Amino acid sequence: MNGGQSRVETPKDPRKPDDDIVSSRNFRQTESHDTQDFKIKNSIPDQSISDLPNRHLINRLPHIPQLHRPTKEELLAAATGFWSRLKIRFKWFSIRSVRPFNLDEIAALFSWVLLGHLVWVVLGTTTFFSLVILAINTVFAQETLAGWVGNYLTKSSGVKVVFESAIVPKWKNGVITFKNVFVSRRPGQGAGNVSKGSSKTAAAAAAAAALSDQPARDASGQRSASDEEEDTNYTQFDLSIDSVNVTLSFTKWINGKGLLRDVEVKGIRGVVDRRQVRWLDDDIDPKSYRHEHNPGDFEIDSFKMHDVLVTIYQPDDFRPFSVSIFSCDLPQLRKQWLFYDFLSANMVSGSVDNSLFTIHPRQTHSFTGEQLVDGTGEDGKPNPWKKHSRIRVDGLNIDHLNRGVQGPFSWIHEGTVDIVADIMLPADNDESLAKVMASFYDRLEATVTSNQQPMTLPQQQSELEEVLDEDKRFLVMDLRLNLNNVRAAVPLFTRDLSYMNNALIRPIVAYINSRRTFIPINCRLAKRVSDFNGSWTIFDSGLMDDLSAVTYDAFARDVMDEQARKRRFKKVGFWSLQLAAQAIFMGMAGNIIA
Structure with missing residues (x-):
């Protein structure tokens, strides 16, 4: 040992691999896995990976995988409750997704709902009003509904209306039915009022009022001062109607022809009193009593009436008589052409004062009647x-x-x-x-234009056009x-x-x-x-x-024919008498000569 500590090297375990070898092996495995994932996810073949730098730019872009779009069944399976499933079903029905609605979709939905209801109101007016009536025709809203309808009728006709039962829509026939209706027009009602009650009670009250409140006249024939306040020179009536079936039309109403399209009336009983009607001038023109057209006058496309019996009282103490209509079918009934439409009826049967x-x-007879059906003559x-x-x-x-x-x-x-x-x-x-x-x-x-006075031509033409029209x-x-x-x-x-x-x-x-x-x-x-x-x-x-x-x-x-016939008879008789006298005289003359 040379003046320092010597590093002691621990012997390596021959069974444990080297750290460098392990790191290199892990890197190669990671790279291999990444390459395989890239190949699998992007569907790139092995031979094309090395060719990526040589391909077009669009082809070198990575192909992003499509996200999985959940189906309706998967969304419903993930729902947690009823309202969640209802929301998913509605959104899937409307936009085929569960994302929030955008502004365009909300506007389109609102327009669709608005236009759909508008078309429903226009094409199915009776159904629309039937649903409205069904919605508000409850025990507590019968008087309210009767008041609304009655106020509309009062405003348009000026009569008193009493409803005994609620207004009922009939879905099977597609009509709105009014049952047990009492209609009255008598003095003292003002503009008319509407109530709900028994039609029989209202009819009895009206009859009692009519008998007790007859207008009194003094010795000079003048009406009392209380009666002068209200003009009673009109036809008064008290009518009880069993049922009225109507269908409505928004198109007719928007065109100013009334709201009614088809009307069927059954079971009318009552009194029509004209005893108060008087004519102020004997030489008055009947044309002055004609109705003047007003916007909103009804023009009914089909009118039917059955089982009608009314008693009519005429002025000047004329005896009362009954008028009955068994059945009536009119192709149309217009307020402006009321009498003409009755003359054009398909069928009317009844009695007037016991006369059918x-x-x-x-x-x-002896004709095919073809020209009466298709509107064309024999010559086409x-x-x-x-x-x-x-x-x-x-x-x-x-x-x-x-x-x-x-x-x-x-x-x-x-x-x-x-x-x-x-x-x-x-x-x-x-x-x-x-x-x-x-x-x-x-x-x-041609005759007028040949005249030498052309200044009068325009006036003559206008008068001629008016006469022709x-x-x-x-x-x-x-x-x-x-x-x-x-x-x-x-x-x-x-x-x-x-x-x-x-x-x-x-x-x-x-x-x-x-x-x-x-x-x-x-x-x-x-x-x-x-x-x-x-x-x-x-x-x-x-x-x-x-x-x-x-x-x-x-x-x-x-x-004149009778007088001419008598003169001819006299001439023929005188001629016959003359011939007879001549024959007698000639015979007498022959006897004398003989």
């Missing part, structure tokens, strides 16, 4: 007539026709009448008549009247007849009384369709005055 009446399509041209209907009334008392009118009907004070009226209703598409009017317009325009469509009625056991009297005042026509009054009355057992009358009436615009009755349409005029002409024609 019907409105039905006319049955044509458009048929100007939309429908041929027949109105038949059997045994109607004549006093229903001689009140408030002038002419022969007002002279007849006893008897009955059978009415058969064949009505030809013009088509809505008036193309065939337009061609005729256009040719007439062309000829008239107004007189384009006509309703034609072939009327057959059979007067049974009638008796007539000469009127005291006949201001509606001229001097020449006044001279025929006594012959017509004598003709009626001489043939009182059975008198047939045939006449034809043509009336503009525009005259029915706004008319609700036969009087304000002017149809009653026109019927009186054509009936007078038919009577005058029959009387």
Whole structure:
């Protein structure tokens, strides 16, 4: 040993490997494992690893493995509760993922829900309102619902409405049903009020009020001061309705045609009181009573009515009579064309004062009737007539026709009448008549333009266009009247007849009384369709005055024919008598000569 400590080397275990060898071996194993993982994960073959520097840049980029997208079943399996599974199902249905909604998806969902409800309201208005009614039609909300509906009806019609039971939607028929409804219009109700209760109780109360609160008149015929505060010159009624089925239409409402689309009414009972109706002027024009169109007036696409029985009280102490409608089917019912739509009915049957009446399509015999069905004639041209209907009334008392009118009907004070009226209703598409009017317009325009005064041409053209637009469509009625056991009297005042026509009054009355057992009358009436615009009755349409005029002409024609026939009989009788006298004288002369 040389002056220091000598390092003692411990002998190595021959079974333990060297540290350098172990480190080198671990490095090679780690590198080998990393290379294998890189090959497996990136799917790079062994021979391509050494070629990476020589490949294209895109090919040298590492291929990132696709992340595993969980399926719906895996997400549902990982859910912890009902709401979690419901959330997963909704998101999977909407966006096929469970990530949060972004702004675009929220806006799209809101738009889809909004437009879906809008389409539902427009196309299925009845279903929409049925769900609304079902939602609020509970025990505590029946009065509220009845008040809402009643206020709407009161605002649109101004009558009192009483609901006995709740409003029920019928899902099977797709309608909304009102049951046991009482409707009343009487003085003292103001703008009308709405309540919920028994319709029978309300009807009894209205009848008692009508009997106890009759307007009193003093000796001078003037109304009391309390009655002058409210105008009662209108038709009053108390009606009980068993059921009303309606379907609604949002499209009609948005177009200003009312909310109702189809209406079916069953079981109407009540009283219609017109005893307070009075006319302030005897010479008033019936056209002034026509209805003026307002936005929102109903235009029902289909109207049906069954089992109707009402008692009508007329003014001037006319006897009360009953009107019954067994069945009624109208293709449309418009407030502006109320009377015209009843004339265009598919079928109406009932009775007026115990006289049966019907409105039905006319049955044509010896014809195919094809032109009445498809709207085209035999030559293929458009048929100007939309429908041929027949109105038949059997045994109607004549006093229903001689009140408030002038002419022969007002002279007849006893008897009955059978009415058969064949009505030809013009088509809505008036193309065939337009061609005729256009040719007439062309000829008239050529005549006007040939005139040497062109300054009057624009005014004449405008007047001509107005006349053509107004007189384009006509309703034609072939009327057959059979007067049974009638008796007539000469009127005291006949201001509606001229001097020449006044001279025929006594012959017509004598003709009626001489043939009182059975008198047939045939006449034809043509009336503009525009005259029915706004008319609700036969009087304000002017149809009653026109019927009186054509009936007078038919009577005058029959009387003239009767007088001419009598003159012919007298001439024939005188000629026969003359021949007989000549033969006698010639025979007597021959005997004398012999």
